[in-house]
Amino acid sequence: METLITILAGVLVTVATYFLLSKSVIRVILGTAILSHAAHLMIMTMGGLKGGVVPLLDGEEQGPYVDALPQALILTSIVIGFAVTALSLVLAYRTYQETGTDNLDELRGNKHE
């Protein structure tokens, strides 16, 4: 199971790298969103995917439970990733309004203006 998820994360990273290197700002932002998915999958996998029940103490089932720590880490990092994605989307929108382009080549601009 770990191998499968690792391969999946690898595929996501490949796609995201391709997106990050493209010219459109929106595709770059989509790339960062996909990257964060890959990171979250990796954290989950690194905590171990051995069979176990949901870590809820008042549940009917008795242990062994799955590792609860990576889940907390992922939850934190999802929220952070969400905030950063929202900010970068608004930034891209403002840049489009201001400069009239979302092509990163055109956004290079004249260095000494």
Place this chain on the structure above:
Amino acid sequence: MNNLLVLPMALPVLAGIILIFFRNQIKLQRGISLGVSFANIGIAIYLLNRIQEEGILRLDFGGWEPPFGILFVADSFSVILVLITSIVAAICLLYAFSSIGKSHEKMLFYSFVNFLIAGVNGSFLTGDLFNLYVNFEVMLLASYVLIALGGKKIQLRESIKYVVINVLSSWFFLIAIAYLYGSVGTLNMAHISERIAESGQTPLLTGISMVFLTVFALKSGLLLYFWLPGSYSVPPTAVAALFGALLTKVGIYAIIRVFTLFFYHDPDFTHTIIGILAGVSLIGGSIGAVAYKDIRQIVSYNVVIGVGFILIGLSVGTQAALEGSIYYLMHDMIVKALLFLLAGTMIKVAGSASMDEMSGLIRNYPLFGWLFFIVMISLAGMPPLSGFIGKVLIGQGTVETGSYVLLALAFLSSIVVLYSLLRIFLNCFWGETMISFEDEVPMKMGWLIPCVLLSAATIGLGLGTEVFAPYVSDAANTLLNPQIYIDAILYDK
């Protein structure tokens, strides 16, 4: 009384939140922000002295004993950095009061500065790896807003690049944490260190250390500095000074912490790589610093040179070299803030960022010109000023271990720093005046006083080396003997 440890982070966070409710009361905004910085200076000095007497202090949040909870750790190294951060922040705020403009101040500028400082202080104090990540994000999100605030075309353009590069480095950080958690099964820094020492630093762990190096190199501009000159030349002067003084230094702190606490078992490999990276960034920064005629670019490349210089001390890794790195880190934070403030003020009074379009400024602004002279010789490392002792100690370390290539690079780069700034000084301050006394932009006291204060700080740090010596040698000693740190965290009931 250990609860004091949380204040350098909690005070700015609280102030930032409170100030959101008083958007239009600018006086209140200024007062509270400055008050918080002064309070932090006091707390940091008090903590430094307590650490001298009682050893490393720690604060377990919620009473959870390490390694199970999150905790703040105050050793001399982190508290020295908190102290310098608070001083620099207070002075940059003073500069912002008279330069940033009403439109910024009403758009929650001071809230974001406070959040930035909270993130920086939290990164210095935390004792938990994932908490370090969160603090980095607090700092970075505030910096994204500060770099884009104002919404000029060039700011938006550069902030997109800045955000994307930092999202990428945060991703590397998450991956590195995931791998390390998978290998050692803990996130508490002292506990990680102990587990790595028990199992030995396997090639896998050395590989993970390289991922960490990538992350922090991206944050601090060690070799991977391609994003830095662009991003640091677009925000308003006070913000650029805060960035130049604080942001890259957090990356440097993290590199030093990680490679002295976790991955110190295979220095032949890891520390050699750090040395190579530092050497190459010295060369690259030097080329950049002499290549441009835009003052902001020259100043930004000087940041890169500073980063390379500090990390040579880590790569050498003797007591003297680490002390040198700490001295130089303190000096660099103060002097880079001063350099950015002076460069920004020059651009404001001359109306242009190009060296060719200003000359003879010293006739209009004599005091200002001599302040630039002070920062120049301080950065180059002239004896009475603060850059000297750090350079000597790092030099001593490289001689002790026989790394003559690094020694040569380090001191040649000092000449380049001197040359690049001397070029600004001769071109812009000497020569015929181009501003007649009638058209000159009046130099506000609010611009001059912060620069004078920072110059006084660099002179004070240079003359008062003896005063700082016990704290710095304690910091270097803790860095060299991770067992002191581990004992204070895990075995001190």
